[in-house]
Amino acid sequence: MSWTRKLLRVNLSNGTVTEEALNMQWANDYLGQRGLATRYMVEETDPACDPLGPDNKLIMATGPLTGTMASTGGRYSVICKSPLTNAIACSNSGGFFGAELKFAGWDMVIFEGRAASPMYLSIENEKASLLPADDLWGKSVWEADKVLRTKHQDPQTRIACVGRSAEQGCLYAAVVNDLHRAAGRSGVGTVMASKNLKAVVVRGTLGIGNVENPEAFMSATKAGKAVLAENAVTGQGLPAYGTQVLMNVINEVGALPTRNMRETQFEGAANVSAEAMLEPRKSDGKPNLTTNGACYACTIACGRISTIDRTHFSVKDKPEYWINSGGLEYEAAWALGPDTGVDDIDALTYVNFLCNEDGMDPISLGSTIAAAMELFESGAITTAQTDGVELKFGSAEALCWAAEVTAKGEGFGRDIGLGSKRLCEKYGRPEFSMTVKGQEFPAYDPRGIQGMGLAYATSNRGACHLRGYTVASEILGIPEKTDPLESDGKAGLVKAFQDATAAVDSAGLCVFTTFAWTMDDIAPQVDAACEGDWSTDRMMEVGERIWNMEREYNAKAGLTGADDNLPARLVSEPANVGPAAGRVSELDKMLPEYYAARGWTSDGSVTVETHSRLGLPG
Amino acid sequence: MQITFKLYATLGDLLPSNAVRNVASIDVPEGASLNSIIDKYHVPRELAHLVLINGVFVCDADRDQSGMLKEGDVLAIWPPVAGG
Incomplete structure (x- = not known):
């Protein structure tokens, strides 16, 4: 089976939390997670609904292998209609939250309606309840995580949360779990915040006890892990260099979109590459990369855990960022770097930390800032809009400022939070928007x-x-x-x-x-x-x-x-x-x-x- | 003739000592095949996965041919890598 055969339905409008049997016919046809949750969306929502209205639903869904010993079997997805694209959204995340949800006995959680005031959902195995989150509203993901951990007093608790960007209506806000893993794309965090839902806190101790054929499963997962270990990409390349190893590759083949996709190679690519992340810096002799990291049950461990140079202008007076957090992955590094023309790896890492802290999709953020830079250089926007900041390609200071104001929804940050398409339309140059269906491009030209x-x-x-x-x-x-x-x-x-x-x-x-x-x-x-x-x-x-x-x-x-x-x-x-x-x-x-x-x-x-x-x- | 030679990821340490950020300028004989350069710098052939001349992939079968390189070309090599 591996499905728990149970889902949790949370009606935020009337405050009810009810258990429901999983539709197993649909599970047979659509498996789980992305497919199965979308099947529920088809059945239960009007595709023409307002994505930020109470008629949209938001589903956190696991797959049948989530929480098992299959390598990488820790994934969950957030499914809803997207406010960025008006299309179906499904954003997938790793970390440990998905497995914990399964350990608590749930295949998925369906959120519907909208709460009258901020709430969070607490799940402890079969017990699930909606609790007030007034004290969490206005807090970043990192701040809210700390408050919730103090309340729940269980170090094994897993938390998925939205940040201030989502509360402020940034259309590409993410749902962040485990502090730096994210269901990042398409504004699923924006939908969660629109429902006045700040966080989901889950603790599960039931484990996975329903694998159909345990002996065959042990054998199949062992064989799968051997394939991953023996493969040069998953066994060596990804753990050592992460996805960022692509920065120099894609630049060399001439497909690295640069300065809002006007060019296809970036002269500063080597400065923001996986290889650069390993170089000792002058100030303290340490590299940007502290270590690699793995999500639940993963035997690849491609994740990057990084620090910012404490002497860098972005953080020299901000010791709260002198920490280790999720570092640069390739797509984020590209959007924040080559696409904005910035080759300052500490500036990129700082902005990536802001994305972790306040739940923003770094691809859409970087691409939208790149579009704003082209608008600025064309004269469509001026320092009158940017609070005096020279929003020019290549300016690390401008990049950091733009990310800070977007994270908090301040001033021009509210415009950047619209995404590239709406931003460029607002300022009369829609041709500057590098998007499809309203969503910003990733890192391949x-x-x-x-x-x-x-x-x-x-x-x-x-x-x-x-x-x-x-x-x-x-x-x-x-x-x-x-x-x-x-x-x-x-x-x-x-x-x-x-x-x-x-x-x-x-x-x-x-x-x-x-x-x-x-x-x-x-x-x-x-x-x-x-x-x-x-x-x-x-x-x-x-x-x-x-x-x-x-x-x-x-x-x-x-x-x-x-x-x-x-x-x-x-x-x-x-x-x-x-x-x-x-x-x-x-x-x-x-x-x-x-x-x-x-x-x-x-x-x-x-x-x-x-x-x-x-x-x-x- | 002079070419630019780039080795990345786990191969980076195999570059000559004058390399900067994975890039070195090297002298190769006229007509040198790619595999002769790969062997000279002790790059294990099974790890010479992504081999590019001026950004264009060269398949395994062509790496023993002479005349693939000309003065000023860029030869870049990666082991099996991926991302996304």
Whole structure:
């Protein structure tokens, strides 16, 4: 089984907390976490609802392998309708919160309605209650975590929380758990705050006692761990260098978006790379990186734990930041660094800490600041808006200021909190917004990595690398090398990555395992844990079903094939340097091929035949 | 001829002592194959996973060919790495 077969329904409007049986038919069709929670969203919400209104729901969901001994089996996701994109949102997080929720006996928690005043949910195994959070409102994630720990007096308590940015309506606020892990993208934290829900505190001691076939599960998970340990990426590269090892790679191949994606290589990339994080600094002889870290049950341990140089201008008078916290991961380092033209690793780490402290998605924050910098340099905004700050590309001081005011929702920070699309529209230059469906791009330029342009354009949650990471194939040669400058064959590649990722995201596992694991490694673990037969083919079918269900949800929310697009800059302004020089994204060629591969109409709608073949709801 | 040679991640220590931030300028014979350079600097071939000339990937089968490099080229090599 591995599912606990129970969910908790929390109605914030009337203050009720009730236990409910998990719909096992849906679990069989959608597995768990991303897929299963989206199935509940389809059933229970109007896709056209106001994302920040009481009719939207927010679901914290685990997968069947969450909390088990499967490597990386500690994931949970936050699912809701996004205020940034108006599309379905699903943000996945590691740490220890998801496993603890499972240990307490719950597959998922559904929040509905809106509380009249700030509340938090406390879960101790079967006992769950809504408690006042007036004293927590206005506090950062870190401050609230401290208060809640003092109240609950259990060091094993796990906490997921929103910060001040969410309370202030920043549209890309995250839900932060375990102080520095985050369900980061699409504004899921903003939705949580809109419900007057500050935090979820969970303690579980029930463990996982319902694995379908324990002996087979022990064998399958042991085999999986051996594959991860023996693979050079998951066994050596990721623990030693983290995701940040990509900074120099992506720069070298000429696909590192720079200064709001105007350029494709950054002269300062080496200064903010994984290698730079290991260099001793002059002030104290210590490197930026303190150690690597692992989430629950993870045998890869790619996480970065870092410190900021205490003599750096950003923190020299702020000893509260002289700590170890979650350090720079590649996507965050790119958005805060090359995309803003800043190559000061301590400034980037400081802003990353602010994202941890107050729950902001660093990708959207950095990209939006980059757009603001282009607005400033074009004259669309001036120092009159920025409180006198020269918001120029390359200014570490401006970057730190912008992040500080956004975290607290002060002054121009409220504009930055709108996200790139709304910010650029407000100041009359929508073409400066590097977004798809209103969500900011991650760290790969589609002019230099053609498959990623299609993956961004068709992602169900807006521009995102984690919905179809064709970089693995196009750049890194996993599972096999394809040419990043070639658009032929990318439609099928994108579809395969999208479907596989949807299945992995619904199992409770981390997608980073797929640098070593294929579905043939994952399916036996799910099969041993869960009732029924879970073959590779069934996992891929579940992934495809989930993808199409998300697509249909978005269609009912008002999105169409016309939203499967890229900013004009990427399809009409050629890359300026590197191997991709002179090229644009060939989205117009790939998109019809992709629709055909998906079995959709030429305008991107799910056909009746595909809907019926996959057994989709409605 | 002079080329720019870059070794990253776990390979960084194999660069000559004049390297700065994973980058060195090295002298190679005209017509040198990539594998001859890889071997000269003791890069284990199984770890020469991502091999780029001026940012463009060179597949395993082409690494023994001579004439792949010209004066001023950039040869960059990574072991198997990933991120995201």
